[in-house]
Amino acid sequence: MNDAKADKRLRLCVGLVAFAGSCCLLQAALEAPPVPLGSLFYLAALTVIIAVAGSPIILIRIRSEKRAYSATSGALLVAVATIPPQWVIICTMLGILTAKISIRDPMKVTWNVAKDVVAATAAGTTAYLVGIRPDMGHIGDFQSYPSLVLGLLAAALAYGIVDEFLGNTIFSLATRTSWRRTMLRNLDLVLAARGFNIVLALVAVLTIERSTLLIVTMIPTVLALQLATKNKIRQRADQEAWQRLAGTADQLNVTDLASVLHSAVTRTPGLFSADEAEIELDDVDPPRLVRGSADRLGYEGPRSEAPEREGSTIEAALDGPTSGAIGVLRLRFRKPVKLNESEQYKLQTLASSLSTAIGNARAYAELKRVSAENAYEAAHDPLTGLANRRELLEQAARSFAGRSSDGMLAMLLIDLNHFKEVNDTLGHAAGDDVLREVARRLEHAAQPGDLVARLGGDEFAVLLAHLPTPAVASHRAAAMLTCLEPPIVVDGMQLTVEAAGGIALAPGSGGVQELMRRADVAMYQAKRGGQSTATYAHAHDTADVGRLMLGGELTRAVAEHEFFVDFQPIVDLASGEVTSAEALARWHHPEHGNLTPMQFLQTVERSGQLPAFADAVLEESLTALSVWRDAGFNLPVAVNVSPRSLLDPTFPATVLDRLAAHSVPPDRLVLELAETLTLSQLDVVDRALSELRDAGVRLALDDFGTGVSSLSVLSRIPVHQLKIDREFVTAVETSSEAAAVIRSTVDLARSLQLSVVAEGVESEPQRLALWELGCVAGQGHLFARPMRADRLLATLQRGSAGTPGILAEPLHKAGSVVRMPRRRNSRSQIPHLPA
Template sequence: MHTRSSNDDATDRQLKLLIGLVVVLAVGVTTLGVLHAVATRAAIPNPLVLILIYAISVISFRIKIVIRVGSNQSGYTWVDVPVMVGLVLVPVPWVILCVGAGMATVRILNRADPLRAAFVVAKEVLVIGAAGATMLLLGAQPSVDHPQASITAIVVAYLVSWLVDDLVFYPVIAVASRQTIRKLYRNDLGEQVIFRAATLATVVYIIEVLVLGASLVMLAFVPILVGCLYLWRLRRLRTQQERDSWRQLADTTDELSSVDLNQVLHIGAAQGAKLFSAAEVEIDLTASGVDRVVRAGTDGVLYDGPGPRKFDSDLSITTELETRDRSYQAGALVLDFDGKVKLTEFEQYKLKTFASALCTAIRNAAAYAELQRISEQNAYDAAHDPLTGLANRRELYERAEEYFAGRTEDGVVALLLIDLNHFKEVNDTLGHAAGDAVLREVAHRLDDAAAPGDLVARLGGDEFAVLLVNLITPALATHRAEQMLSSLETTLEVEGMQITVEAAGGIALAPGSGGINELMRRADIAMYQAKRAGQPTATYAHAQDTADVERLMLGGELQRAVAEREFVVDFQPIVDLGSGEVISAEALARWQHPEYGYLTPMQFLETVERSGQLPAFADAVLDQALAASGVWREAGFDLPIAVNVSPRSLLDSRFPATVLTRLASHAVPPDRLVLELSETLTISQLDTVGRALDELREAGVRLALDDFGTGVSPLSVLSHIPVNQLKIDRGFITATETSSEAAAVIRSTVDLARSLHLAVIAVGVESEPQRHALWELGCVAGQGHLFARPMSSIRLLGALQRGSGGRPGALAAALHDEGSVVRMPRRRASGSGRTTG
């Protein structure tokens, strides 16, 4: 049993009131008929005539054309024939008795609902009473032997009975089906006229035969006529019903073409109830792995939630929701009726077609929902850090740019840049898994401590940023920053160990110009100020900014400089210290500024690295360096070219592909390119840049470690970065002649390089004594002003062609006589990819 809604209860009450009224009127009509018969002393008719009227009533009521409206069944019957014939032959009370008894007999045999049976019998009593009263008023006198009824009286009486029948029938059926009387009557009027006309013709024919006294054999044609009319009428109704059903099914299928699964299910359930005249319809999706049931009636959705289904009895019809090829099954469709209903062959086919269309719509909507979920997931992944779930650098920049586009709406905005102290020790001591656990916990605490609207992001490694918004006053930024950093003070447990996280934070208020790049630069400066001072936070102050006014001005001119090719490349040769021959060259970027003149990297590189122009700048330098290498190669000097690369470039996942694309465009073999890395800048980002370096190394690009010996942990760098060359910092070269410690560092570096099969290059060779000292310490290559200052590619080509002492390609005299030193060929270390120098 299923729970009835308040609408159902209201409908039942209205039906009972209407039917009760009809029954009361029928009792009154019957009483009046009996009183009239008594008053006129009407004779008792022949029992055979009464039995005949009763039998014909039973047969006429059994032969009917059934129409199901809503969950109710109704139809056209031929009971009007025995009624009108009976009114011509016997008094009204006897017609009521015979016809009523016949209808009651059929209802009992069909085990019909008592309320409906009472309504049908009472309605027919009213119809008979109205027709009989009309005939009496028109002078018709019922008689078996001498019936006196004109055709006019019969026709008028039948029309009156038709009117009374409609007045009683349509209000009740309208309440039961919850439709308007006008709509029901309009839809049925055409069929009614034809059927009523056929019935009236049959009645007139029968009565004329009886009145004229013709042979009763003529009545044998009546069943044939009734049967033909019945079959014609049934076929016509079924054709109309099928046409309407297909049109309704097509409209429903169009409505199902939605990509919203909720809409598909709600439309399918509600339209299914209307399409099959069911009380309620259920869609059960448990077969597809979804615990969801949608239930609807003709008035709309009644339930949408988890199962189980509500209907599963003899009063319901269940069909599987599957595609025509049965490749996909979504669940089950359940039709529930108030009474037991058997679908016709056409309705079964229609149900199967509807179920297939609904299943296809569910599959399409589910597929679209999955695609939308994947799209949303991809969008989420593109904006969030995979380890911590926080926003990433890209999302932070986009949110900040939104502020700079309409800054007056959100009050004061500031950026808090956070860097964890000594985080590398966690990775080195406990491993990367423990380090990841620490980063996740830090991210969780920062996110919890953030105020509504603030954006917490992980920039990479152990660096976090918080975009502080809706600040009432600038001073509130410091208070909010201290609160967030204090959330990290509580110890956390990692692999059974208690760890205290220390961090330094730099605070910067949004600048009037420069956008997010300038805001990030200022927060970075403040963070390092906090680290140097040993304080948890520091706020950016312009007086403490080491960047001068000229560099700040340059920051706004970078885009123009890249677009107008103001960045050029000079080259400094790298020389074999023993022979004086050029063995490679290093590319050094310069900026030909229209106002400040020739600028070196020391004057603009930091600004470039902190701007959004770094990828374009690095690509321009690489392009010019490889182009020069091609010119030298065509002239007979196949020299490897070394290019400095910023660690920030290696954080860009597109950088390796850019390098390989440039190599291919200039037809330069990858092993002729050397990328120089600054050891002091990469020590804290080894894990982050390692993937990019491995990709370049596998492609054949060679790597060099610049400024070797100045970092805090050179051996750690060598264990993480697969380099081919070491470049000794110029500070050690300058002190070679006067400091035994510097000489010892150089000798140990050379020994280390030999053991690792690496080449060693001395940077900043300024004099012949330095050259001799380096040679004696085992260093075989160097660069510096002793050999040549940085120059353009064309000037370097000219110097190579002129040579030194008549030797093209040499820039200095040899330290030994020709043939006195035998150079061993470079050998490749097994499995390492490194070569000896």
Template sequence: MPPSRDDDNATEERLRLLVGLVVVLGCCAAAGFAAFALRLPGPLPTPLALVGLCGFLIIAHKLRVHVRVKSSMDSNTWGEVPVLVGLTLLPAHWVVFCAITAGVVIRCLDWRGLQKTAFGVAKGALTTSSAAAVFLAFGVQADLSEPPFPVIPIMVALAAFILVDHLAFVPVVSTATASGKWQVALHDWTSKVILHFGELVAILSVVGVLATGTDPVLLLGVPLVVVCMHLWQSRSVRTREERESWQRLAKATDELNAVDLTQVLHSATTRAAQIFSAAEATIDLAARSVRATGSQVLADGPQAAARSAPPDETTVDLVAHDGSVRVGVLRLRFGGTVRLTEVEQYKLRTFASAVCTAIRNAQAYAELARIAAENAHAAAHDPLTGLANRRRLYDHAEQLFRSTGHSGLFALLLIDLNHFKEVNDTLGHAAGDHVLCEVAGRLRASAAPGDLVARLGGDEFAVLFTGLPTPALAGHRATGMLAALDAGIEVEGMQLTVEAAGGIALAAGTGSVEELMRRADIAMYQAKRAGEQTVVYAHARDTADLERLMLTGELRRAVAEHEFTVDFQPIVDLGTGEVMAAEALARWHHPDQGSLSPVRFLETVERSGQLPAFADAVLEQSLIARQSWREAGFDLPVAVNVSPRSLLDPTFPSAVLARLAKHDVPPNRLVLELAETLTISQLDVVERTLAELRNAGVRLAIDDFGTGVSSLSVLSRIPVHQLKIDREFVAGVETSTEAAAVVRTTVDLARNLHLTVVAEGVESEPQRRALWALGCVAGQGHLFARPYSAARFLGILQRGCGGRPGVLAVALHDEGSVIRMPVRRLPNLPA
């Protein structure tokens, strides 16, 4: 995290106080020696001596080890040599005066601001004054013509000079760089010790030659020694700095192997300042800029407007190794004019390339993370409304079932919109989508914190209530959520009212998400049937056969062990009593529960993965039975009920035709009975499947005709051959004019469409006669025979009625007394 402005201000304030303290102490030291000079005036040194000492101080200061450190207030110079030599030649106050003068000249020539200039001059005054005080304390008398050779005072004065220099230098640099004081003081201490020892040798050599009157030519060797030591120290320091720099570069490269872009940028800027000893490092990307020192990040935000680069700034493009991709610019500001060596330039390019790679990796990871988050969100949310989808709801509910630490109860509210199909059919799907989005928004807004609102599909929504203190609160919350749907919804300038029914199921201590959903679904349909807004699931009102659900695990065994059998009921000509066909009715001979009718198990089979095997077993047994009847002389068509789910299977037609070919049964001797009330919702798929079967010659029939909501739509889209009137109308055909009207209308419709009509559930002779009078030619029911096995069915056919095989009832008329008239076609009516 970048430091706050308050932290920066506090650091600057401490730095100003420390610099001010050094300046004050330097001024006091200078004033003290000025007062000392006024009290004890002596002979004025020659101007040449003063100028020479000042020049010597300036030259010594320029002999600094050229290393780019974090602060320009460095003390690694040879300034101690001219000061201590001068103290043996000139009075102490003149040496202090020359040091201050030389310091002012040096700082003015290398101007770096008022604060640094004042600090450098004051530090020079303090260090020179400390060495001069030592000489005065030891009573050393300076003499330009016959200088003394005070070895001990020189050593003590050098120690005082070094100590005062560090006392003034270390706190300031430590504050400016946010480094530890001991870290600054002990930095490169071995080189400093060698440097100070060389200074001592140089001082003693110069003073010894001057004091002993030795040949002055020997003094020419002192600069040579100083230069050699200076070059050696510079080389050793540079070598060490290069080694440490490469180590820092390697460490920085490792740190750049991060996946967070912010972490990469912060690490890269701070490490760049450390590796290249820059005052500040900045990375500019397309829309972001990060600036840092070697210890902290100073700024991280939008990139500022373009500016001209200052003279102390070095820039390098952040490009890949091959130069193909440029992601930004790295800027290094050194606080002074610096020329990088060839090795340093190579190192900078290497670092820039590593930073470029790290930035691209972080950006790529961020993009992958964004895509993964979008995919995860899409997998768990409805694309239209943005609500959680069925998978998310199930996962969340499963977690609640497994969790033992959640507080309170939880419940499921299942919501279904009433008459929503009319919105789609009347206004179009775009309007329907608008209504669904508005409903989703209202449910989301009315949900309590922690509740999960989901869209399961179509116009069905669900809300998972959590943290319920009492079961009764579930009903209260559900009422409030459904009340949020009462306000009208404006669609294409019209106000629509949304009505909904909700079923509530409380989660039991043990159970599953599927069972919770099943209970809520039962409660919701109970609410729809009762015309109520919400109904809470109650076990006593659960009309579902729970034992039937237990049969799911036994289906595979039932198919494998041929527990599914087929019984047959004849379809009879109502006029003659002759058997026209047979309908196959599946039975499950359960080893524990006995014979189960399709009502008990068909829904379970349809929801399992055993439906293809079940349908194939029923068709196989039906065709085998038909073959046995044909061999006995009864070539009857057989009708087999088809599950709507089978019609959605694209392999179903080929499987049926393969079975017919296997048993050598003509396709027109097989009738597939379709449930009209279920196939209407999947007409687009069903049409293709049934067209393939019809084109092959298989005959089709609509079962329970008249009970669906779109009977005429089914007839117009499904190419059928036969209609089977539901037993509900057959039961009232002799007593109800409405039922008789339905039968008459169905017969007339079938006659005009060239279809045959079969009445189901014929239980009595009056019903038979009434149906015959209305024009219905065929029927089935207990009046003629109950469902029997294939063998018993064959026996009934052979035995017949009145000694007539294949006839199960007495004819309603004498043979030949009825003349069938051709269908009279009406002329086309004008439009």
């Protein structure tokens, strides 16, 4: 309802009530019975009481209007019970006019007088019909007390209905609120007051029955009761206001800024009986304005675009925790309003709570933004914005877990051919431009549900989902590669990007890692064949099929401790005494029995389970060493190390932590390194080995002599021991070449102050031949097969011929070979061999 239409209806309502009141007053004046001189004082006193009762007990402001609550009904009921209805109307008119004459608005004065005149007419008429018919000549004479009580109740009901109906109607029109809401506001307060007025009227009437002069005692009584009621109402209203304020503050305690602002502007008008509330934030660009009324959002957006509003406003500043003023909370009224001291304090309290809520919401939003950025960065490639390897693997794992009948899953790996030439020729900036354009094209060519990722360098991957048939996977892969064929313009130059892609369907077992491996096999097949794409096929996979099956069982094997360690003793070839032991990992497979590292190690290295596997082997080896030491056999233990473990920067610290946990000196651990240790990433390997060696851990080079880079590796890696491969040991008796290799290895070790161990010693002739060539230590089935730690301890305790720690008869009864001293010099003392 617009303001003009509402004002028109308001004036019409006032006019109708004023007309009705005038008619009632005119009829009462014409029909009023004469008043004896002795009753004039009583009428005057009653008029004064009505005037006193008609003054407001308390003013309750709603929006721009103030509604007065008074005790008029009590004085009016006294008049109804003691004087004729005509004089009730006349005295009511005079009393209310006296009470309201101070109001400067003629319309309000007219309305209040007319409303109470009409209500008094209804009350007097009702009492008269029920049976209360007082006589001016005999004031205070009552025929029947029951009829008096019944008449007062009926008169109070009639007065209340007319007064509430007219009062709520006019106030609803004045404040633009619903009639029902206006009626329900303070309804319990109104009912209690009207009930108390009935009791007051009944007591006053019974008092007047004794003497009409006692009517004057009602004036201080009414004033005292008004004061008490006023304090009670004010206290209650104040308590309810603070409760509503606390509820509003609780509603502001949310983490979303928009919710904070919306809640504030829709709840604040009800707190202060305002027509509207708005929040203006000045510390944002552009300044933001949110406006609302009770339970309704009116406007939200830039301040410059907000509709203009008329009326009176009251403001409270909003302050940030450190930045000073951030905006303002504004109350808007249609007419000028002045808040009392309590309301002003409540407004400042609300503004402070709102400032805190805005600060908290902004802090949460910033925290959420930073968290989202971190999560995005953790899952995306910073150069291209594509998903990274981690996100690809996690998404693939989720897809594996949720696979159903909605299609097949496939992986496409893409590698750019000759991309290094772009970086070398045009620079890395141009290379980055090419990678970004490739990423854009791949993402554009992907279907909904696909995930495009950059794995690193010039390698990309696409997880293809919801494939109806394998043929669709090949078609989609070809389409992805086709999108890279158009030239890419970099610095004005047109570059043609060539790529190879490998497509693999999700396997029945092996999980994500196996899917990636198969796609990788297919990609290199495409590269070798000069094709753009190739699909994985078992026939072209060089990996052992049994090993592939094992890949899917590694997680279970690690979790259920299916890996264990056997130990093979290393003995002094001359004396037969055990000098150390080598740890040999085994996999006790529930179906395939005990598997050797040759059968599963490559699968472990590719699976991502290598750190857990290596840690488990080291833990069991050091545990065995501690048991042997406690039994009196202080034997070093040798543990094989995968080259991939040395690429893990945390590996040295893990080894040293395990040693410390078992109180094992570092020099009692020997790490055996593959002689074919790759030269790529050699700087990383060097750092890891140097850290271990500096801490006292001994290093051995395994299978020495089988690789093509033995001497170059030996010159770079600071080892303490060389292990001669069993291939040479087996042929030492029959092959002069094998004997020459062993002799040269022993001579080299002696010149570098390294020890030598021969592997695979199977017979006494081999043992004797090795000893004669200068090799002092060996291991093999001649002495003992690999066995569990407890069994090896029992073997050591039993010994050979009852001698503990001896596993073979000495080669010479009269003497023994003197062992070489351990090398103490640093890596810098190792002579560099010519390449």
